[in-house]
Amino acid sequence: MVSSVYTDLMDDGDELDALVPLDEQWYSQTPAPGWTVGRQVAHLADVAAMARAAAARTGPDANGTPRRPLELIEGPEPTVRRWRTERAAAARALGAAEQERDLPWLGGTAGPSLIAAALAMEVFGHGQDIVDTVGRGRTHTDRIGHVVWFGVRTRDFGYRAHGLEPPETRFRFEITAPSGALWGFGPDDADQRVIAPAVDFCLLVTCRRHRDDVDVKAAGREADRWLGIAQSYPGPAGAGRGPGQFRRR
Known part of the structure; x- marks a missing residue:
């Protein structure tokens, strides 16, 4: 079903990266209330930084404490560069980690490949908010x-x-x-x-x-x-999306 979750994570990130707008749409509200396109990208960078820290077993981010979104003070290009740097570093660090040894993650522990799959889920979900906002197509593969x-x-x-x-x-x-x-x-x-x-x-x-x-x-x-209750992330259930908000493909 899958090849390497680490290389696939990079490929998915690169494909989404190419769809991220760096113009005024960066500040557009996405279907997630209170989340602009920029905040979505900043969040992806923060989660990747958490994963990198978990693989290194250093810093507060390893315990699941994300940094404050910086999209407004960084601006589009610096935020995207930070996301590129962090996702590459996370993929390398997770891939190089001892695969049978759990790492600190979100107040508990998880294996490197599970953390990478969690990052893939984040790229998929937050990426969907971005493409729904900018109105660009997105092609999915077996990744x-x-x-x-x-x-x-x-x-x-x-x-x-x-x-x-x-x-x-x-x-x-x-x-x-x-x-x-x-x-x-x-x-x-x-x-x-x-x-x-x-x-x-x-x-x-x-x-x-x-x-x-x-x-x-x-x-x-x-x-x-x-x-009716499915969600692939821990914590409180959000408002989600309403029926009919998006037409069935």
């Missing part, structure tokens, strides 16, 4: 498999964000890659199933589309409930 895997692995985040106890029942996820390949996760005989194209699944779990606006199907009552 999106890292985001799919992360969304499956973090299934229980949505339950906890809504104050719910995650079920012990395992789900079966059947996700169709952009290439047409089928990615399966979970027991083949599971009663609770989620079936979706990869891009739609990732739009749902990153809360960039309402469930009504993506082609994600559920079989089973619990799986259907999950579609």
